[in-house]
Amino acid sequence: MKRWLSNAEVSLGNHSDRLNAINIFPVADGDTGTNLYLTLRAASKAAAAKDTADIGALLETAGRAAMESARGNSGTLFSVFLTSMAEPLAGATRLSAPLLATALQRAQLRSWSVLSDPVPGTMLSVLEAAAHAASDSEAAVTGDDSNAGLALTLHAIMDAALAAVIHTESQLDALTRARVVDAGGVGFLLVLDALRAAALGEELQEELLDGLHGYDVQDPHIHAHMPRMEGVEVMCTITLSPLDAATLRLQLDELGDSVIMSAVSPVGDGYRWRIHVHTPDAGAAIDLLRSLGDPVNLTITELSADGHETNEIPEAHGL
Structure with a gap:
């Protein structure tokens, strides 16, 4: 779990500029990448300093630190995700497919509930897709707590989350007009890939974001041409x-x-x-x-x- 948050911090740091560039919803203020990175940094720092074998306790500490330092919509929602995910994992010393499915379901329900006006086509939709994929996995359904079952579940989660990110472009009019995917959704996809890599001892997928609309490094900052946001x-x-x-x-x-x-x-x-x-x-x-x-x-x-x-x-x- 410590390696997950550390890798996610590095990944979001590497991608923060591009995430900022395609950030146009709910406002085109170009800071989603920065907000997620700074929030992850607080979570990773708190986790690194925590001495415990309890996964739930570790993520609770990281989540509270993230919440206190949360930046923007995306950072706040990530903090909710982390603190909610910690609850079903309390007392657990290793991750399994059934536990992961329960944790993701708790996190997605809590994340939708904290918003007064939740909107599909955002990080929420990506989290929901990941949670459903985990719950529908054979390992979660049968109670298989093996490492092999966890691996299959994590790969299913990544497939569902990537499809959800691609779908965001058609869910929100602002994204459809700009021909980009949701920045918060992409950021959350990177967080999930860091979890997969850490749990399975694998590398991050460098090709994961290839082909996502608006994510080409040569593309201009989309938000730079948007009207100035008031407020x-x-x-x-x-x-x-x-x-x-x-x-x-x-x-x-x-x-x-x-x-x-x-x-x-x-x-x-x-x-x-x-x-x-x-x-x-x-x-x-x-x-x-x-x-x-x-x-x-x-x-x-x-x-x-x-x-x-x-x-x-x-x-x-x-x-």
């Missing part, structure tokens, strides 16, 4: 009661879109939440957050295809 991305961590969390989601839906709320860990009678929203009014969003709790790790990022700047907001001061 900002607001992210933070905040502790809320269940009622306040429900209230916040409803009000964030009114203030903007791309709302993601994911529980990080229980705190007293509530939970520590990671919050993400795109909104034209940063002040209103932050006022809302501060009316319900004390947001930390608060950042504001301009949604712009021609350069975006992230500002850390001092926790002890108003906007």
